[in-house]
Amino acid sequence: MDSSNSNIIPLIENHSDHEEIRDCHGLVKEFGQESKRLWQLAAPAIFTAICQYSLGALTQTFAGQVGELELAAVSVENSVVAGLAFGIMLGMGSALETLCGQAYGAGNLKMLGVYMQRSWVILLTTACLLVPLYVWSPPILELFGETAEISHAAGKFALWMLPQLFAYALNFPIQKFLQAQGKVLVMTWISAGVLVLHTFFSWLLILRLGWGLTGAALTLNISWWTIVIGQFLYIVITTSDGAWSGFSWLAFSDLFGFVKLSLASAIMLCLEFWYMMVLVVIAGRLPNPLIPVDAISICMNINGWDAMIPLGFNAAISVRVSNELGAGNARAAKFSVIVVSATSVAIGVICMIIVLATREYFPIFFTSSDAVAKETTRLAILLGFTVLMNSLQPVLSGVAVGAGWQSLVAYINIVCYYVVGLPAGILLGFTFGFGIMGIWGGMIGGTSLQTIILVVVTVLTDWNKEAEQAEGRIRKWGGSAAEQY
Incomplete structure (x- = not known):
């Protein structure tokens, strides 16, 4: 074999090895960059979800200190009545993840505010349709096998929690609107602050002042509405880089396609x-x-x-x-x-x-x-x-x-x-x-x-x-x- 060729072969093999190593390093680097982007969105979203989940869980905990019936009433309303409404509202609001996310990616920022308002119209209408579930929750709960005593107490508490239902209707579209732009930290700070206040006022009203279920309902409703108002004020004050340009009549146009996606x-x-x-x-x-x-x-x-x-x-x-x-x-x-x-x-x-x-x-x-x-x-x-x-x-x-x-x-x-x-x-x-x-x-x-x-x-x-x-x-x-x- 020619000595010049024998010298070239190792060089070619060496070059190939270097290319593979370079590609591997590039893939690892790309994985790390994408992982960083995901964690920047996921970490605040996880913490926000934990804070908001904890509102109901803490209310149950304080209600359990009052008595067994109070604990059962809050637990059943929270997991069955409010849980049913939560699932529907979260699902209906998730249509915004598709539309706002893709519109933001396409650079069509102004449509995000219109989509959010359109989702409000649909979810507020849905909330009105769910009101009978809260009003007639005692017989519904009894149908599922709950005792009359627990059903009556949970039904009474459900009526007091109607404001939370309408807070859900406004909250989920706002969250999807902010998430699509990657503005998740503001939701985290607001939810964390509300959770701290919720813990203190739950102790004060439910246990210290002895308001029982009335104090539980008052605190939980105010906490959810504080989250909604805080997030909306942030949107209005910052205008979300042009994504929010004020209320628009376009929110009431072309609702049919939006309803279909929301229902799906x-x-x-x-x-x-x-x-x-x-x-x-x-x-x-x-x-x-x-x-x-x-x-x-x-x-x-x-x-x-x-x-x-x-x-x-x-x-x-x-x-x-x-x-x-x-x-x-x-x-x-x-x-x-x-x-x-x-x-x-x-x-x-x-x-x-x-x-x-x-x-x-x-x-x-x-x-x-x-x-x-x-x-x-x-x-x-x-x-x-x-x-x-x-x-x-x-x-x-x-x-x-x-x-x-x-x-x-x-x-x-x-x-x-x-x-x-x-x-x-x-x-x-x-x-x-x-x-x-x-x-x-x-x-x-x-x-x-x-x-x-x-x-x-x-x-x-x-x-x-x-x-x-x-x-x-x-x-x-x-x-x-x-x-x-």
Whole structure:
């Protein structure tokens, strides 16, 4: 062999190795940059979600210091009546994540304020339609198996909580409006400040002054309205870099397309939000249900706190995907999905390990009953798997919202949750006698199937095509008003 050729070959191989190393370093750097962008959105969103979730949880805690009936009244109203309204309002408001996110990415800032006002019109109308749920909550609760005493107390408390319903209607569009622009820190500071005040005034009114449920309702309503007013004042004062240009009659135009997207979003998220609530209701139908219901309630409490983490990633990925698709950056949208999925699953694995490692100990913080603690420890295995599944599933739902796939995911949820998961849980729990383990296990199967399908849909997505269709979606759902800007 020619000596000159023998010298060239190692140089070529060396150059190839350097190229691979350079590409690997570039990928790691890009992953780090995208991870930083996601955490800048996700961390404040997680903290905001925890603060707002804590408002109701703290009210329950203080009510429990008053008496058992007061605790039951607040718990039932908070989890069933307000929980139902919360799911609907959050879902209806999530239409804004698609429209505001893609409009912001496309540089069409002025439409964000119009979209927010349009969402207010739709959600305030929805709130009016939900008022009968609050007014007639006692017979509805009794229909679901609650005692007359608890139903009456919870129904009375529900009437006092009607202002919170209308705060939901204004709050969620405001939050989606701010999230689309990446202005999440202001929501965090306002929610944190309100939580501190809420804690003090709950103690003062409920315990110190002895106002009981009246003080609980007053404090909770004022706290939610303080959040709404604080966020709106920020928008008006700063004008959000031109995204807010005042009230407009365009909010009342082209509502049909917006309503369709809002309903699709509501159905998609409500089917997910209510799925685990159904678990507690079905558990109440088991023979001698007291112990399993208490145990499952403890597990759902822990699952609720843990859910705030993927909920933050849900908001972050929805913003990233909608912004990048609106700007026509298909590759950036796809890469963001990969980064957030890997991050959230890694956190989910850690949380699952913590749950499984502490399953012998954490029940004692929630109950003094040995039987309930033992049952909770047994169920903690399923709780661990639920925590892991919930680390990815909300993220994929966030991708769906950012891309505008709400209708598709709604159909997937119906089939996976209520055609497969729920019947499987009932079959395993009652027919085959596995009790609460069977019910929960079957429902985890539904969640697993839904997650697998969403992974396949996401992997097979043509992101270039999605970016091309983003402008068409804004025209379809946003209406002709977008052309005026």
